Amino acid sequence: MQVDVVSPEKLLFSSEAISVEIPGADGDMTAMANHAPLITTLRPGVLRVVQEKDTSEYVVTGGFAELGQGVSVLAEKAVLRADFDKKMFDELVAVAEESLEAAKANMTGDAVDMAAKFLSDFNILGESLGFK
Amino acid sequence: MPSLKDLKNRIESVKNTRKITKAMQMVAAAKLRRAQDSAEASRPYTERFNSVLSALASANAAGSGGPQLLVGTGKDQTHLLVVMTAERGLCGGFNSNIAKLAKSHALKLLEQGKTIKILTVGKKGRDVVKRDLGEHFIHHIDLSEIKSIRYTDAQAISKSILERFTAGEFDIATLFYSKFVNVVTQIPTAQQVIPARFDEDEGTKTEIVSYEYEPTEEEILADLLPRGVGTQIFAALLENGASEQGARMSAMDNATRNAGDMIDKLTIQYNRSRQAVITNELIEIISGAEAL
Numbered sequence: 001m002q003v004d005v006v007s008p009e010k011l012l013f014s015s016e017a018i019s020v021e022i023p024g025a026d027g028d029m030t031a032m033a034n035h036a037p038l039i040t041t042l043r044p045g046v047l048r049v050v051q052e053k054d055t056s057e058y059v060v061t062g063g064f065a066e067l068g069q070g071v072s073v074l075a076e077k078a079v080l081r082a083d084f085d086k087k088m089f090d091e092l093v094a095v096a097e098e099s100l101e102a103a104k105a106n107m108t109g110d111a112v113d114m115a116a117k118f119l120s121d122f123n124i125l126g127e128s129l130g131f132k
Numbered sequence: 133m134p135s136l137k138d139l140k141n142r143i144e145s146v147k148n149t150r151k152i153t154k155a156m157q158m159v160a161a162a163k164l165r166r167a168q169d170s171a172e173a174s175r176p177y178t179e180r181f182n183s184v185l186s187a188l189a190s191a192n193a194a195g196s197g198g199p200q201l202l203v204g205t206g207k208d209q210t211h212l213l214v215v216m217t218a219e220r221g222l223c224g225g226f227n228s229n230i231a232k233l234a235k236s237h238a239l240k241l242l243e244q245g246k247t248i249k250i251l252t253v254g255k256k257g258r259d260v261v262k263r264d265l266g267e268h269f270i271h272h273i274d275l276s277e278i279k280s281i282r283y284t285d286a287q288a289i290s291k292s293i294l295e296r297f298t299a300g301e302f303d304i305a306t307l308f309y310s311k312f313v314n315v316v317t318q319i320p321t322a323q324q325v326i327p328a329r330f331d332e333d334e335g336t337k338t339e340i341v342s343y344e345y346e347p348t349e350e351e352i353l354a355d356l357l358p359r360g361v362g363t364q365i366f367a368a369l370l371e372n373g374a375s376e377q378g379a380r381m382s383a384m385d386n387a388t389r390n391a392g393d394m395i396d397k398l399t400i401q402y403n404r405s406r407q408a409v410i411t412n413e414l415i416e417i418i419s420g421a422e423a424l
Binding site for chain 2: 004006007008009010011024025026036037038039040041062063064066068072074076077
């Protein structure tokens, strides 16, 4: 199936692939050919595109994925896992922490929970990448 | 009648000006290519994003209780005009065309008794707005430090706009920027971003597939709409960047050509006066010899 990974700045990946592992907002999912049409938002995590010969991994921070005939992932920020270093991670965590503080100060309920979840998603991501 | 020395200096200085405009033209040409490349690179994202968002929005617009970013606040009293221009001048009518469009739009709104607030991106637009509509100016976002526009810059602008929207500072937001058609044509454009607007034909183009949504449709829409504002601003910034360089390139091309014409004219004048001086001297010598 056709898989496209795009960020606002460029087209990162566009090719045939066997399956895609997507860090969906409600949990990870693996999409293969002829998946039922679905739109999901992304949480911070690792997106894995499996091809016949090799596998590419991207660290994504948010956005959404559209599953239909093929899969298009529209990531707000997507970086090759090999290029993703501790410095970038720390910057993202700092932003997440800041937005949690801001949410706590100005908003209530869902917004705070969302910001807290966003931060904890990052922490889990950091652990799995070995930055913690 | 200027003296020979004056003319010589004049020619020299026009030649220097021509060198500068020629250099600026070449720099603009190089930058234009880069700007076009990045505009090109962002297109797949923007197109897909808009097609998904418009499909979601049209499915959601039927029920009226949608998010405010989509259906609006129910009023259209306060308008926010986001005027996006360049940080530098010397690019022909680029900045003034955008400012002119924004100004006529603003005056029309004021005539209808609406309140307007103006946010500027880019120094040149701010100067015009402050001069002509100073009392409506609320904020300026500075991009002069930024060499190549990244998505995070657009996000920062969209964040500042969204914060104002959530605080209830305005009802409708419109972007003013220049669409890049080619090097000689850039069209100043007004585009409404809040509440979100989708082109009708774009909406019909997307095939109707009943998607499943994860989490719910409303949550996705609430997540995507703010991102949509950022995406639109990013696209506008890139279009503007390409337009600016295109406008500068053609302006500098004109300036170089004009300088060349001027040099030709001045050189002819210089040669004429030189010949006149020689002729005069000869007449003096001959008439002196005849008098003897």
